[in-house]
Amino acid sequence: MPPISLKRSIFKVRRPLREVNEKAYDPEILAIGPYHHGNDKYKFMEEQKLRYLQRLLERRNEGSIDKCMSKLRELEQQARNCYAETIDASQENFLAMMLIDGCFIIELFRKYDMKELRDKDDPIMHESGIRTSIRRDLLLLENQVPLFILSKLHDLTKGPDEHHEFSYVAIEYFNFELGGPIRKRTIDKSQGEHLLHLYHMWRTSVLPETDPQDCIVVMPSATELRESGVRFRALQEGELSDIKFVNGTLAIPVLYVEDNTETRFRNLIAYEQYRLSKGINYFTDYVTFLDCLINSSKDVKVLRHAGIIKNYLGDDEMVAQMFNKIGDYIITCDSYYSKIFKNVNAYCDKPWNIWMVKLRREYFHSPWAFLSILAAIVLLLLTIAQTVFSILSYKKQS
Numbered sequence: 001m002p003p004i005s006l007k008r009s010i011f012k013v014r015r016p017l018r019e020v021n022e023k024a025y026d027p028e029i030l031a032i033g034p035y036h037h038g039n040d041k042y043k044f045m046e047e048q049k050l051r052y053l054q055r056l057l058e059r060r061n062e063g064s065i066d067k068c069m070s071k072l073r074e075l076e077q078q079a080r081n082c083y084a085e086t087i088d089a090s091q092e093n094f095l096a097m098m099l100i101d102g103c104f105i106i107e108l109f110r111k112y113d114m115k116e117l118r119d120k121d122d123p124i125m126h127e128s129g130i131r132t133s134i135r136r137d138l139l140l141l142e143n144q145v146p147l148f149i150l151s152k153l154h155d156l157t158k159g160p161d162e163h164h165e166f167s168y169v170a171i172e173y174f175n176f177e178l179g180g181p182i183r184k185r186t187i188d189k190s191q192g193e194h195l196l197h198l199y200h201m202w203r204t205s206v207l208p209e210t211d212p213q214d215c216i217v218v219m220p221s222a223t224e225l226r227e228s229g230v231r232f233r234a235l236q237e238g239e240l241s242d243i244k245f246v247n248g249t250l251a252i253p254v255l256y257v258e259d260n261t262e263t264r265f266r267n268l269i270a271y272e273q274y275r276l277s278k279g280i281n282y283f284t285d286y287v288t289f290l291d292c293l294i295n296s297s298k299d300v301k302v303l304r305h306a307g308i309i310k311n312y313l314g315d316d317e318m319v320a321q322m323f324n325k326i327g328d329y330i331i332t333c334d335s336y337y338s339k340i341f342k343n344v345n346a347y348c349d350k351p352w353n354i355w356m357v358k359l360r361r362e363y364f365h366s367p368w369a370f371l372s373i374l375a376a377i378v379l380l381l382l383t384i385a386q387t388v389f390s391i392l393s394y395k396k397q398s
Contacts, residue, residue: 238253265287
């Protein structure tokens with residue numbers, strides 16, 4: 001058996017995690033790399049890959065492909081070492097796969113960046129359903145080729161009017177497709193392992209590197225927190241690190257729950273679970289935090305009414321089930337939000353907060369109830385005043 005590579009970064013999702021929701025880790029229409037290569041399910045996109053390679057050859061001479069293959073031979077072993085599973089493919093087949101898949105991704109990003117390269121009969125550019133599926137499939141953990149392969153192919157095939165390196169072009173593509181960054185992000189593009197890792201770095205580059213602390217990753221659900229007097233506030237422009245708990249108010253950035261939200265979270269979490277380098281598990285801790293808040297559709301409703309969750313799935317129960325299952329077989333020994341867990345639990349342990357909530361709910365739930373209580377208080381004060389004056393008057397007469 002060959003030795004296990006210390007450079008592996010592209011993993012197969014293991015059975016326990018995969019069986020919770022297998023569809024979240026499998027491509028819909030586009031297979032990239034060796035793990036799903038050759039499956040007839042993706043035949044349509046295999047044809048589109050060859051069309052994109054043909055268009056590239058029409059713009060560049062045949063010699064550019066010879067240069068690409070020569071460079072790929074030099075990088076073959078390095079590329080194979082990136083896969084956690086042994087790739088049982090001949091040199092010819094492996095290099096052909098790297099060339100075709102790599103050039104397809106490069107051409108796809110180029111067409112988004114340069115509209116003049118788009119063909120009128122290109123289904124990828126003109127069918128929104130295909131674009132959505134490709135966007136999803138390019139961020140699957142099992143569906144990757146090494147970033148250095150993509151960068152090298154991009155440099156060898158780019159035209160004289162292309163001045164950006166590949167990582168910049170890739171980030172621009174995901175910026176356009178997945179919603180632009182709220183804050184200015186700077187990342188070390190040379191450290192990217194593949195597109196999913198690049199996206200992970202891009203999303204977390206503005207987050208402070210606070211060391212996670214050991215804590216009990218448990219707190220009441222959103223419904224229970226509301227019963228304990230906790231208020232919820234939606235942050236329209238916020239990052240994962242902007243979750244704050246101050247003076248009984250839990251502020252959380254808005255989360256848009258769409259068809260591919262679960263797939264994206266699951267693959268980012270799987271990457272954090274399997275990667276060799278140590279780092280903060282931002283997405284694992286974030287989803288675990290939401291899982292604590294959401295136990296049922298009632299909790300989703302509370303967060304939705306607060307503006308924290310924008311539910312495009314239509315059914316609160318579906319969102320609840322998604323978060324209840326997404327943490328299965330996930331290992332968490334500390335949390336990026338340990339301080340928030342501790343502060344929220346301490347707040348809920350104070351009886352005074354619960355008494356105040358009951359008082360507001362039972363006696364101040366409407367203006368009429370408030371006016372009735374106010375009138376009763378005024379009447380009580382007048383009665384006391386009358387009694388006091390009567391006593392003083394009696395003493396004076398005596």
